[in-house]
Amino acid sequence: MIALYLVAAVAVFAVARALIEKNTGRKLPYVNVMNFAVAGALVLLLDHPLSLVAAAAYFVGSTLEANAIASTYAGGVKR
Amino acid sequence: MILALEVTFGLIALAGAVSAALIRDSYGKLISLGILVGGIVPFIVDRGYLDVAIAVSLIAPIATIFVLMAVRRDEA
Numbered sequence: 001m002i003a004l005y006l007v008a009a010v011a012v013f014a015v016a017r018a019l020i021e022k023n024t025g026r027k028l029p030y031v032n033v034m035n036f037a038v039a040g041a042l043v044l045l046l047d048h049p050l051s052l053v054a055a056a057a058y059f060v061g062s063t064l065e066a067n068a069i070a071s072t073y074a075g076g077v078k079r
Numbered sequence: 080m081i082l083a084l085e086v087t088f089g090l091i092a093l094a095g096a097v098s099a100a101l102i103r104d105s106y107g108k109l110i111s112l113g114i115l116v117g118g119i120v121p122f123i124v125d126r127g128y129l130d131v132a133i134a135v136s137l138i139a140p141i142a143t144i145f146v147l148m149a150v151r152r153d154e155a
Contacts, residue, residue, distance in 0.1 A: 008087045015091050015114055019098050024106045031110050038117045042124050050129040058136035065113055065140035072147050073106050
């Protein structure tokens with residue numbers, strides 16, 4: 001149970017830092033931290049076999065999203 | 080869910096929503112949208128709607144990628 005509180009505290013801290021930060025490039029690592037913390041919380045919330053699949057799906061989706069934003073912010077593929 | 084955790088994830092979702100409304104930079108808006116989804120998914124999982132959670136967490140990034148195309152066209 002204490003792991004869940006710890007992970008939620010990490011998520012709140014990461015969100016606070018991401019919102020305080022002005023530079024977009026510095027926001028992105030904190031958003032990644034929040035995504036990992038939420039993925040950990042999803043596993044710990046419910047004792048069900050499918051919750052592992054849900055956490056894996058959230059992990060894949062949020063990583064894809066963060067990478068898409070970062071890649072476009074960095075200039076993207078030159079056409 | 081435990082009340083403290085409900086307050087925590089609710090605060091995350093509210094912070095994402097408020098900052099998505101207030102931030103003017105388009106990349107910052109998309110990042111806030113990601114924070115909003117991250118706050119909402121634990122509530123879906125906690126009720127036991129795991130299939131809905133899987134669908135949401137796979138569809139939300141696709142929506143973000145579509146918006147990113149519009150952002151990039153606007154910049155170029």
